[in-house]
Amino acid sequence: MIPDRIIEQGTLTTDGSRAGVEVRLPWYRALPGSCIAEVTFTVDGVQADAESLRWTMNDRTFAIPDLADKVDEWWFPADSAVVEGDLAVEPGDTEHRVDIELKLYIPYIVTAHGVLRIEERDSKTMRATAATMEARQ
Structure with a gap:
């Protein structure tokens, strides 16, 4: 619905082995965490391993499969969530292509x-x- 606003510009962070980016809900109404079915996070054509992905919203961090039963954790259109995963990205002046699929x-x-x-x-x-x-559990 609003795909060009999923990734928050300028929010790519890295420690050299893990990277993260802020994402916004591409829908006009809040959704519970249980509605987040799949996430892919790619930087410069390299996709983060699905098992390394973590999703942070409302100051709580989850593995993607653990969201399936989170009916009490809501993602609101005005709030950014953070997706992070194992990706070797170096900080600096180099431009990186970031891709998110939800x-x-x-x-x-x-x-x-x-x-x-x-x-x-x-x-x-x-x-x-x-x-x-940190790799979050």
Whole structure:
């Protein structure tokens, strides 16, 4: 719905082995974490391993599969979430292409094929800034 605004420009951070970026909800209404079906995070054509991905919203961090039962954690359109994963990105003046793909369920729209699932993607080019990151569980 609003795919060109998923990635927050200028938010790529890295510690050299893990990178993260802020993302916005490409929908006009809040969704519970359980509606976040799949996430891919790619920098310069290299996709982060799915098992390394972490999702932070509301000051809580989750592995992507753990979001499936998070009906009490909401992602609001005005709030950024952070996606981070194992990606070797160096901070500095080099421009990096960042790609995010989100697959989300819209639970209150049911079609003949079941609950509506949207697939949105965004790409931005930006520099990475240094940050201290930890592999989150």
